Amino acid sequence: MEAGQEPPFAATGAPVLQHSRFHRLSDRWAHLAFLACSLLVVGLIGGILFFLASRGLAAFWPVAGNTGRTLSLSEVFLSTDWAPSSDHFGIVPFIAGSLGVTGLALLIAAPAGILTGVFIAKLAPTWMRNLMRQVMDLLVGIPSVVYGIFGLTVVLPFVSGTWLAEAPASGFAVAALILAVMIVPTIVSLSTDAFESLPTSLDEGAQALGSSRWQAIWHVLIPAARPRLLTAAVLGLGRAIGEAMAVQMVIGNNPQWMALMRESTDRAPFLRALFTPAATLTTELVQELPNTPAGSPWNNVLFAMGLLLYLLTMVLILATRRLGRGKEA
Amino acid sequence: MLTPTLPETKPIKLSVRNMAFSYGTKKVLDGLSMDIHAERVTAIIGPSGCGKSTFLKCFNRIHEVSSTVNVSGDMLIDGVDIYRGGIDEVDLRRRVGMVFQKPNPFPKSIYENVAFGPRLFGVTDRSSLDGIVEDALRKAALWDEVKDRLKESATGMSGGQQQRLCIARALAVNPEVLLMDEPCSALDPIATAKIEDLITDLKENLTIVIVTHNMQQAARVSDYTAFFWLGRLVEMDLTERIFTTPRVQMTEDYITGRFG
Amino acid sequence: MTPVLTFRRSRTSKFVDRLMRGVLWGLAILFVLVLVVFVGAILKQGWPVLNLGFLTKMPETLDAGGGIKPQIFNSLYLVVLSLGLSLPVGLGAGVYMAEYAGKGRMLNFLRLCIETLAATPSIVLALFGMIVFVQAMGWSFSIRSGALTLALLNIPVITRVTEVSLLAVPRELKEASYGLGATKLQTILKVTLPYAATGILTGLVLTAGRAFGESAILVFTAGTNASAHFPDFRLTVPGETLSVHLWYVTSDGTLPDAREIAAGTAAVVILVLLTLNLLVRLVDRAIRRRTRSGLFST
Numbered sequence: 001m002e003a004g005q006e007p008p009f010a011a012t013g014a015p016v017l018q019h020s021r022f023h024r025l026s027d028r029w030a031h032l033a034f035l036a037c038s039l040l041v042v043g044l045i046g047g048i049l050f051f052l053a054s055r056g057l058a059a060f061w062p063v064a065g066n067t068g069r070t071l072s073l074s075e076v077f078l079s080t081d082w083a084p085s086s087d088h089f090g091i092v093p094f095i096a097g098s099l100g101v102t103g104l105a106l107l108i109a110a111p112a113g114i115l116t117g118v119f120i121a122k123l124a125p126t127w128m129r130n131l132m133r134q135v136m137d138l139l140v141g142i143p144s145v146v147y148g149i150f151g152l153t154v155v156l157p158f159v160s161g162t163w164l165a166e167a168p169a170s171g172f173a174v175a176a177l178i179l180a181v182m183i184v185p186t187i188v189s190l191s192t193d194a195f196e197s198l199p200t201s202l203d204e205g206a207q208a209l210g211s212s213r214w215q216a217i218w219h220v221l222i223p224a225a226r227p228r229l230l231t232a233a234v235l236g237l238g239r240a241i242g243e244a245m246a247v248q249m250v251i252g253n254n255p256q257w258m259a260l261m262r263e264s265t266d267r268a269p270f271l272r273a274l275f276t277p278a279a280t281l282t283t284e285l286v287q288e289l290p291n292t293p294a295g296s297p298w299n300n301v302l303f304a305m306g307l308l309l310y311l312l313t314m315v316l317i318l319a320t321r322r323l324g325r326g327k328e329a
Numbered sequence: 330m331l332t333p334t335l336p337e338t339k340p341i342k343l344s345v346r347n348m349a350f351s352y353g354t355k356k357v358l359d360g361l362s363m364d365i366h367a368e369r370v371t372a373i374i375g376p377s378g379c380g381k382s383t384f385l386k387c388f389n390r391i392h393e394v395s396s397t398v399n400v401s402g403d404m405l406i407d408g409v410d411i412y413r414g415g416i417d418e419v420d421l422r423r424r425v426g427m428v429f430q431k432p433n434p435f436p437k438s439i440y441e442n443v444a445f446g447p448r449l450f451g452v453t454d455r456s457s458l459d460g461i462v463e464d465a466l467r468k469a470a471l472w473d474e475v476k477d478r479l480k481e482s483a484t485g486m487s488g489g490q491q492q493r494l495c496i497a498r499a500l501a502v503n504p505e506v507l508l509m510d511e512p513c514s515a516l517d518p519i520a521t522a523k524i525e526d527l528i529t530d531l532k533e534n535l536t537i538v539i540v541t542h543n544m545q546q547a548a549r550v551s552d553y554t555a556f557f558w559l560g561r562l563v564e565m566d567l568t569e570r571i572f573t574t575p576r577v578q579m580t581e582d583y584i585t586g587r588f589g
Numbered sequence: 590m591t592p593v594l595t596f597r598r599s600r601t602s603k604f605v606d607r608l609m610r611g612v613l614w615g616l617a618i619l620f621v622l623v624l625v626v627f628v629g630a631i632l633k634q635g636w637p638v639l640n641l642g643f644l645t646k647m648p649e650t651l652d653a654g655g656g657i658k659p660q661i662f663n664s665l666y667l668v669v670l671s672l673g674l675s676l677p678v679g680l681g682a683g684v685y686m687a688e689y690a691g692k693g694r695m696l697n698f699l700r701l702c703i704e705t706l707a708a709t710p711s712i713v714l715a716l717f718g719m720i721v722f723v724q725a726m727g728w729s730f731s732i733r734s735g736a737l738t739l740a741l742l743n744i745p746v747i748t749r750v751t752e753v754s755l756l757a758v759p760r761e762l763k764e765a766s767y768g769l770g771a772t773k774l775q776t777i778l779k780v781t782l783p784y785a786a787t788g789i790l791t792g793l794v795l796t797a798g799r800a801f802g803e804s805a806i807l808v809f810t811a812g813t814n815a816s817a818h819f820p821d822f823r824l825t826v827p828g829e830t831l832s833v834h835l836w837y838v839t840s841d842g843t844l845p846d847a848r849e850i851a852a853g854t855a856a857v858v859i860l861v862l863l864t865l866n867l868l869v870r871l872v873d874r875a876i877r878r879r880t881r882s883g884l885f886s887t
């Protein structure tokens with residue numbers, strides 16, 4: 001209210017209340033401030049892309065600041081030969097490693113997570129439902145280094161020396177197992193939501209025809225929830241593919257794993273595949289980035305691997321959008 | 330006040346004696362007794378919240394899907410107790426089909442919706458399935474409308490068609506009893522009329538129990554009518570008599586719209 | 590003409606039903622056991638190491654017997670700083686999405702961005718922080734590089750939590766406020782945000798827990814060294830946290846008692862997170878009770 005000005009009175013004698021200019025202006029400015037916060041997020045998405053691309057793509061273009069030679073796309077993306085000290089920069093072992101360990105983890109986590117989701121949503125008594133929620137909350141809150149140390153000090157010693165593998169037993173199997181436990185809470189919570197949002201009439205309809213509980217789940221509820229279950233699996237996949245520390249601590253960090261797997265013949269092929277020390281995009285970044293000089297082809301290729309991970313994340317998120325749209329149609 | 334006295338030639342299919350129902354400590358139904366005859370349509374009417382839908386769901390124990398409930402007294406199907414006679418609830422639901430308030434087709438094709446039940450019971454051979462599906466759709470007066478698009482999704486049909494599909498789906502497992510829980514409450518008058526015609530056709534070899542809040546509907550389709558109020562059976566009689574000369578004043582007040 | 594069929598339930602379908610119910614119960618119990626074994630193992634390994642000396646001594650670089658005092662400080666300091674940086678942005682963006690964006694393309698696009706940022710692997714955020722703060726700004730491995738990059742991890746979580754909590758506020762409440770002539774900002778500040786406070790606060794504690802456990806980002810931005818001074822509030826010094834320390838001593842391997850240090854550190858991390866989790870529940874319950882007893886009626 002401006003100074004010296006009496007509030008106008010209506011005929012009834014009651015004051016006619018008006019917003020001061022301060023209120024009106026702050027209302028407008030607040031709108032802009034909130035908008036700015038949102039735009040900052042949008043800017044971040046673009047900024048991350050820009051900076052990662054500026055370093056990652058420098059591997060393939062002669063850019064100022066580069067200290068070594070310019071690489072060709074094929075020698076990076078199509079070669080399995082990773083030996084930076086002798087000028088070989090093939091990252092296929094890391095891409096294959098990421099896909100392998102993630103695929104394996106998803107193979108364990110997706111069925112387990114979806115079934116646990118249906119259990120929580122449809123079968124569990126209330127106390128069990130509450131218990132499971134807490135268990136999943138706690139599992140999701142455990143930091144990845146702690147998962148890593150658990151793998152290193154409990155799971156690896158447990159497996160190594162058995163018929164499965166010699167010490168230290170690092171490789172895809174243990175990494176995937178640890179990863180699976182890490183992503184299960186995501187899949188469980190999303191699939192629980194998916195099953196809970198289905199109308200009870202579907203469940204009742206199936207059981208009114210004489211379905212057993214399981215038949216109703218298997219033939220009606222799971223198909224009806226499929227788009228959202230796929231979304232859950234894709235988001236789990238995204239978490240798994242980007243996980244770095246836990247995997248780095250148990251996978252063995254051997255960029256030459258493909259050759260090693262091919263050459264060694266001492267064990268059954270599937271055991272060799274599961275227990276040969278390997279490496280992934282993320283583990284290699286953690287392992288080598290601190291040791292490489294900026295601007296070198298080696299360093300640039302590592303950033304290109306980061307860029308690849310980021311692009312993969314974007315693709316996966318867009319995929320979940322697609323799936324979501326399929327649900328509405 | 331129990332069973333109406335008329336020369337009834339059809340046997341008793343369902344019978345209820347001194348039945349009570351509660352959710353936890355809350356009593357919803359109490360002291361119910363009635364007989365329901367085979368190949369007749371029995372309508373249950375009453376103001377909302379009187380427990381008529383709950384009562385209906387006791388016949389196939391479908392409420393056990395979502396909550397723990399307590400039923401006391403006797404509910405018999407062909408003289409065998411539904412709750413204590415050693416009948417498996419899944420077998421019971423095959424024998425006692427149900428059509429719900431809102432059409433609830435599965436998000437599958439029209440064909441797969443109808444074939445769903447038979448498949449559950451191990452019918453896999455294509456030609457038998459085709460036969461069952463066609464037969465059920467014909468009985469539900471839907472065949473001519475959908476025979477050319479059996480592979481299309483059921484969720485794209487109109488509400489009335491969906492409800493008839495749900496009836497066909499229920500018929501496909503050859504039930505002995507069909508429970509209908511306000512089957513027309515979500516439908517327009519034309520679709521309603523079709524379902525009502527269907528009910529009259531279906532009672533040839535089915536026992537039908539229908540819950541409705543539409544008194545004209547009860548008068549049109551049913552042979553017997555039971556009037557519920559606050560979880561109790563007030564009166565049950567031939568529909569004709571309930572609507573012309575009810576014995577209890579409260580029934581008359583309800584059907585003439587003086588309360589409810 | 591009507592095919593007379595009798596449907597009988599096969600023994601197998603009954604058996605499968607029993608079996609699968611058993612499998613589902615078994616699976617759920619397995620996850621409970623996994624958690625119990627996990628936390629049990631971490632605490633059991635760390636227990637012998639945990640004592641006042643371990644918590645209050647400075648770390649050693651080459652000899653056994655070091656403590657984790659500066660790492661505890663750095664962890665808390667970085668959590669507080671990163672939350673301080675991300676809270677205004679996250680809240681603002683959340684408020685914008687729930688209250689201003691309306692339904693349509695803009696909102697969809699913003700949600701897409703938030704989802705993408707939330708799904709971005711922390712190692713990718715680490716690379717970004719390394720390029721921008723560590724190298725381009727010339728801040729090297731420092732508390733400020735770490736706090737800023739860690740904030741990027743928090744922002745999408747806070748935004749999402751804020752948006753969800755605000756959307757859960759009953760419309761009648763907001764309408765009542767507008768009905769009295771309140772401006773949008775007044776309504777948000779005086780009615781909507783207080784009502785949503787429980788949800789937002791719970792989300793904040795969870796975000797703090799996540800930031801506390803984060804390691805990948807901090808290895809590349811805050812570094813793997815801790816200041817020799819204590820407490821060192823300078824933003825320009827490297828700030829190794831508990832999680833990073835845990836990883837570093839394990840993978841570096843120059844300490845003779847790396848195993849023990851790692852075990853003790855892991856136990857401390859788990860204990861802090863369990864406490865936070867308990868705190869969330871208590872805060873949640875307390876605020877809910879207060880709200881019911883009339884946060885708005887007074």
